[in-house]
Amino acid sequence: MNKRTSMLFTVTAVAIMSLTLFGSTYTQTQIAGQSIDSSKMDVNVVDQIRAMGGLELVMPQAFAETDCGVLENSGRTVHEFNLEGYSVELPIMGGKTYNAMTFNGQVPGPTLRVTQGDVVKMTLSIPDWEVTGHGNDMHASQITAGAFESVNPGETTQYCYIAQAAGTFKYHCSGVKLVGMDQHVLSGMYGIAIVDPADGYHKLMVEKTSGSGELDRKFYSADALEFQMQYNQLYLTPEGNYDAGAMFMHHNTGTVVNGMQFGYVPNMAHNLLVKGDTNKNIFVAQPWNGLENKQYQSQLMFVENDQHVRLFIENHGNEPLFFHIVGEILDRVTQGNRVQSAATETWLIGGSQGAIVDIVFDEPGVYAAVNHDYAAIYTGAASIFVAGDPFGLNPVLVEKGVIEAPVASYAYALGNPSDAVPPMGMNSIAHPAINIHGLYTDEVASEMQEQGMIPLWEVIPVVAEMLS
Numbered sequence: 001m002n003k004r005t006s007m008l009f010t011v012t013a014v015a016i017m018s019l020t021l022f023g024s025t026y027t028q029t030q031i032a033g034q035s036i037d038s039s040k041m042d043v044n045v046v047d048q049i050r051a052m053g054g055l056e057l058v059m060p061q062a063f064a065e066t067d068c069g070v071l072e073n074s075g076r077t078v079h080e081f082n083l084e085g086y087s088v089e090l091p092i093m094g095g096k097t098y099n100a101m102t103f104n105g106q107v108p109g110p111t112l113r114v115t116q117g118d119v120v121k122m123t124l125s126i127p128d129w130e131v132t133g134h135g136n137d138m139h140a141s142q143i144t145a146g147a148f149e150s151v152n153p154g155e156t157t158q159y160c161y162i163a164q165a166a167g168t169f170k171y172h173c174s175g176v177k178l179v180g181m182d183q184h185v186l187s188g189m190y191g192i193a194i195v196d197p198a199d200g201y202h203k204l205m206v207e208k209t210s211g212s213g214e215l216d217r218k219f220y221s222a223d224a225l226e227f228q229m230q231y232n233q234l235y236l237t238p239e240g241n242y243d244a245g246a247m248f249m250h251h252n253t254g255t256v257v258n259g260m261q262f263g264y265v266p267n268m269a270h271n272l273l274v275k276g277d278t279n280k281n282i283f284v285a286q287p288w289n290g291l292e293n294k295q296y297q298s299q300l301m302f303v304e305n306d307q308h309v310r311l312f313i314e315n316h317g318n319e320p321l322f323f324h325i326v327g328e329i330l331d332r333v334t335q336g337n338r339v340q341s342a343a344t345e346t347w348l349i350g351g352s353q354g355a356i357v358d359i360v361f362d363e364p365g366v367y368a369a370v371n372h373d374y375a376a377i378y379t380g381a382a383s384i385f386v387a388g389d390p391f392g393l394n395p396v397l398v399e400k401g402v403i404e405a406p407v408a409s410y411a412y413a414l415g416n417p418s419d420a421v422p423p424m425g426m427n428s429i430a431h432p433a434i435n436i437h438g439l440y441t442d443e444v445a446s447e448m449q450e451q452g453m454i455p456l457w458e459v460i461p462v463v464a465e466m467l468s
């Protein structure tokens with residue numbers, strides 16, 4: 001039974017049940033041994049329905065059913081989400097490494113994307129060579145915390161739940177029975193689940209003025225070019241170990257977006273295209289500049305002008321996130337599948353809180369998405385979006401044969417960074433190209449290359465050759 005049929009079935013069943021329950025006093029008393037006067041329906045009726053088990057008879061899964069066997073045969077779409085928890089060494093800004101803990105060898109862990117009402121079957125495995133146990137707490141679930149029990153090295157655990165609420169939700173390691181949870185999460189064991197609304201996203205309304213005192217409302221389709229941005233802090237000793245003392249004092253040593261400080265600023269490729277020289281910086285800080293940085297080389301995020309852009313934001317850290325885009329206004333902010341604001345300059349996202357930001361970049365230019373906490377900006381929370389063709393590169397790129405015709409954004413020539421691109425959902429516009437960028441182990445990066453993602457560090461020398 002597909003989902004729509006299943007839903008119709010449920011609705012019909014509820015209708016029949018309601019008729020049965022409320023249609024006649026005779027039937028009611030037969031079923032429940034008590035009488036309900038349907039003309040005086042109030043909140044107590046709901047309690048009485050529960051007491052009679054009425055609704056539970058027809059749609060038990062509306063409640064917190066978590067049995068994997070039952071849920072797998074429920075007619076709902078089932079998503080298997082397989083995570084492996086283990087520790088690796090990963091780079092930090094400044095050329096050093098730190099002792100990271102990961103889901104699947106990457107920070108953040110893989111993004112899960114489902115539709116409201118789908119079943120998630122979460123499996124967590126810990127390799128036998130791993131030094132510690134790990135757990136997994138998914139905020140998109142509403143099940144007993146006992147399911148998040150830690151898993152020992154060499155063992156696997158599994159739980160199932162229905163993603164009942166739409167939105168952006170954190171998942172994270174819960175440590176070894178909560179011990180060390182702070183260390184594990186702040187060392188990299190976090191990620192998000194995106195739960196798309198059952199009825200899809202809404203079209204976006206942006207209000208402009210005509211100049212004659214009239215409002216000009218422009219509507220954009222619900223389909224959008226999507227990015228994910230996950231904020232966190234690092235608390236590290238100079239040797240790259242987790243510093244619990246620093247964490248308790250809220251003295252972080254870096255602010256990361258998708259695991260990296262300043263991961264979305266220009267690199268030598270952008271220098272080359274704009275300045276004609278890989279070493280002439282177009283931005284003050286380019287800490288990840290250089291082809292030898294491979295998947296860690298910084299990348300910009302490219303969007304078109306007049307395009308609906310949807311950002312999935314999550315704050316995994318200990319500090320508040322004052323999400324702001326320099327030069328833009330957030331056209332819409334949604335949390336809990338309810339619009340919280342339109343046309344707001346900044347949106348406050350607390351620790352372990354998510355939001356969906358819809359935005360249209362009005363004119364060609366460079367825009368910095370920041371945590372408008374100055375300590376955060378200067379320690380890593382500045383991520384650059386480039387809209388349209390602000391550097392006027394189209395003519396030269398066409399002339400040199402890098403692209404065939406002028407493009408609406410540089411994404412068509414250079415692609416967007418893989419760790420900022422979530423899996424496709426029901427209202428996603430496909431990115432023109434995706435290049436490999438992120439706090440990934442070399443194994444993860446080469447798997448992505450095998451799947452057809454572009455290794456920019458191999459492409460740039462070719463582009464440079466064409467331009468010279």
Ligand SMILES: [Cu+2]
Pocket residue numbers: 085101133134135173174175176184185189
């Ligand atoms: Cu862990």
